[in-house]
Amino acid sequence: SAVISQKPSRDICQRGTSLTIQCQVDSQVTMMFWYRQQPGQSLTLIATANQGSEATYESGFVIDKFPISRPNLTFSTLTVSNMSPEDSSIYLCSVEASSYGYTFGSGTRLTVV
């Protein structure tokens, strides 16, 4: 299965600032997915990132708040912009790893103070 390296693993940020999260996959994948897991909640899909096209955002998530880059088939970034305490969550990236199913990164635990 694909192996995902995600960083940073955690960060504490001031409100109003932005944080960029990176995901590197050890194989080429068509789609990468970004999820958010708020405290005590399940995972919610933020957006799907295809290489060479704009990301597709789920209801409730907008590009201005969560801009995504997908410069090649092994890498993607998610930026959490103009952060507020409500953005404190775990953010995860995921790819579909062939017949194995979906593989997840280790997550980025974000705390906004």
Add this chain to the structure above:
Amino acid sequence: AQRVTQPEKLLSVFKGAPVELKCNYSYSGSPELFWYVQYSRQRLQLLLRHISRESIKGFTADLNKGETSFHLKKPFAQEEDSAMYYCALSGGFQKLVFGTGTRLLVSP
């Protein structure tokens, strides 16, 4: 709309007891169902997917389309099974919809 329901937030059993973690789904098409597990301080990892019909770590899950369920079962729970379990559905466009999760606690 796609929806996954896990009615139990916490399931507490003794070692050696049978375990059943419930999952019901709502989807108008043919879904693909998964169980994911997250052990303490580890990343989310795939436990089972219904199309593979495997038994992993003694766990099995059968897709029941009539009852729209995909319950996870194990006949004899072990302490190392203590973890957070998520049921997930993929109904198309390769994205997953997750249930709210069930924390399984296996006591000695």
